[in-house]
Amino acid sequence: MDHIESRAMAGKTLFDKVWQVHEICQNNEGQSLLWVDRHLAHEGSFHAFNKLAERDLPVRHPECTTGVADHYVPTISRTLAAVQPKVRHVIRQLIDNTQRHGVSLIGLDDPRQGIVHVVGPEQGLTQPGLLMVCGDSHTSTHGALGALAFGIGASEVAHVLATQTLWQDKPRQMRISIEGQLAPGVTAKDIALSWIARLGADAARGYAIEYAGSVIRDLSVEARLTLCNMSIEGGGRCGMIAPDEKTIDYVKGRAFAPQGDQLEQAVEYWQSLFSDADAQFDLEITLNADDIAPTVTWGVSPEEALPIDGRVPDPAQASSPGKALQLQDSLDYMGLQAGQKLTQIRVDKVFIGSCTNARMEDLRAAADVLRGKRCKVPGFVSPGSTLVKVQAEAEGLDKIFMSAGLEWRESGCSMCVGMNGDLMASGERCASTTNRNFKGRQGPGSRTHLMSPAMVAAAALTGHLTDIRDLSE
Ligand SMILES: CC(C)[C@H](C(=O)O)[C@@H](O)C(=O)O
Numbered sequence: 001m002d003h004i005e006s007r008a009m010a011g012k013t014l015f016d017k018v019w020q021v022h023e024i025c026q027n028n029e030g031q032s033l034l035w036v037d038r039h040l041a042h043e044g045s046f047h048a049f050n051k052l053a054e055r056d057l058p059v060r061h062p063e064c065t066t067g068v069a070d071h072y073v074p075t076i077s078r079t080l081a082a083v084q085p086k087v088r089h090v091i092r093q094l095i096d097n098t099q100r101h102g103v104s105l106i107g108l109d110d111p112r113q114g115i116v117h118v119v120g121p122e123q124g125l126t127q128p129g130l131l132m133v134c135g136d137s138h139t140s141t142h143g144a145l146g147a148l149a150f151g152i153g154a155s156e157v158a159h160v161l162a163t164q165t166l167w168q169d170k171p172r173q174m175r176i177s178i179e180g181q182l183a184p185g186v187t188a189k190d191i192a193l194s195w196i197a198r199l200g201a202d203a204a205r206g207y208a209i210e211y212a213g214s215v216i217r218d219l220s221v222e223a224r225l226t227l228c229n230m231s232i233e234g235g236g237r238c239g240m241i242a243p244d245e246k247t248i249d250y251v252k253g254r255a256f257a258p259q260g261d262q263l264e265q266a267v268e269y270w271q272s273l274f275s276d277a278d279a280q281f282d283l284e285i286t287l288n289a290d291d292i293a294p295t296v297t298w299g300v301s302p303e304e305a306l307p308i309d310g311r312v313p314d315p316a317q318a319s320s321p322g323k324a325l326q327l328q329d330s331l332d333y334m335g336l337q338a339g340q341k342l343t344q345i346r347v348d349k350v351f352i353g354s355c356t357n358a359r360m361e362d363l364r365a366a367a368d369v370l371r372g373k374r375c376k377v378p379g380f381v382s383p384g385s386t387l388v389k390v391q392a393e394a395e396g397l398d399k400i401f402m403s404a405g406l407e408w409r410e411s412g413c414s415m416c417v418g419m420n421g422d423l424m425a426s427g428e429r430c431a432s433t434t435n436r437n438f439k440g441r442q443g444p445g446s447r448t449h450l451m452s453p454a455m456v457a458a459a460a461l462t463g464h465l466t467d468i469r470d471l472s473e
């Protein structure tokens with residue numbers, strides 16, 4: 001029996017199950033036409049709306065799209081007047097496009113506003129078994145609840161707006177199982193950085209990832225969102241986790257979640273969404289929780305990450321001349337010396353925010369480290385959503401951050417990408433809870449080190465990258 005035959009006879013994966021119910025037909029090239037349950041649109045959707053306008057097409061199912069303002073919103077105020085003049089039109093376009101097509105908008109001054117990948121789960125727009133898309137690579141986040149969710153390009157967004165469907169090649173499937181128990185101080189962010197560092201930023205290219213194993217089952221829903229968020233940084237098309245009781249409890253009662261009989265039916269369906277015991281994956285990876293330490297990036301790709309007690313790599317010891325050049329280039333950009341201890345790297349700023357790590361548990365973890373202490377470096381905290389901000393204030397976290405010397409800002413993508421003007425200066429180094437450390441990501445010439453919220457807080461206190469395990473001893 002060849003591989004394809006044996007696959008067809010084997011059980012189904014979580015991914016197969018969700019894909020199958022959304023597949024309308026296949027074309028001669030083997031691509032599938034998929035029904036899209038929910039489409040989320042941030043400011044970048046103007047490209048797609050322009051394509052629609054060029055052909056004078058209406059939005060086919062306006063009720064299936066939700067607009068959210070996040071990338072360009074100011075974090076100092078909630079008014080359009082506070083938006084940087086040169087980007088104001090981008091937010092204006094989101095307002096106009098959604099209004100024109102009868103699409104609901106969670107805009108700048110909406111109490112539900114936030115980063116699209118925080119708002120979706122928070123509002124119950126994200127549910128197990130749904131097929132969700134957004135013109136944004138971190139759409140993989142939503143897979144944490146068992147949705148099949150992935151980022152798409154502008155022409156695909158236009159196709160979804162015009163038809164509520166999308167042509168896709170079925171990706172190969174890979175399962176990353178993490179077994180054992182995470183040590184204190186090790187979080188979902190460390191799992192993400194650690195698997196990407198070991199396997200490479202390209203390792204999951206062309207694959208849909210399912211995360212499984214005892215560690216994943218033990219993770220909170222918020223931590224699962226962090227992990228799935230970074231699937232794309234390892235090249236994955238999407239990241240999924242089978243829904244369980246935690247997922248169901250999380251979704252129940254949210255604004256867009258089903259209610260009453262519909263909820264009962266939905267829950268019954270959600271409980272069928274797991275990979276069958278005999279399901280086959282194209283690639284299986286198993287990692288042991290004991291091998292995952294608090295991890296930080298030292299370079300310019302999320303794969304350039306190491307356990308915090310390590311040292312900056314030495315190009316002289318690289319596996320090939322090409323690799324040596326690449327390492328040297330990263331060291332030069334980051335202003336680091338080969339062999340330097342990671343804990344000796346001094347930072348100028350910290351940033352706690354983004355769709356990766358700015359939910360309640362993240363803010364609580366950072367605040368726990370900062371409570372009653374004073375930071376050595378400045379920085380800011382931008383909650384993942386306005387509702388997270390309100391909740392954090394109710395818990396007094398804003399006061400902890402401010403007394404520690406950090407700025408407490410409004411919600412948005414902010415310094416994750418700086419499109420709203422929250423930028424670092426050239427040469428400045430930031431300890432950041434975000435997901436990308438590409439050259440210039442937080443501003444031209446800026447240097448980013450990715451890590452968990454508690455680790456960012458620890459760096460804020462000491463002024464250099466710090467092992468959270470040493471602080472808590
Ligand atoms: C601007 C947007 C399209 C982009 C993405 O696709 O991810 C951004 O959110 C990012 O994180 O780089």
Ligand code: SF4
Nearest residue numbers: 138354355413416417
């Ligand atoms: S917070 Fe950062 S990663 Fe997330 S959507 Fe915004 S820019 Fe992209």
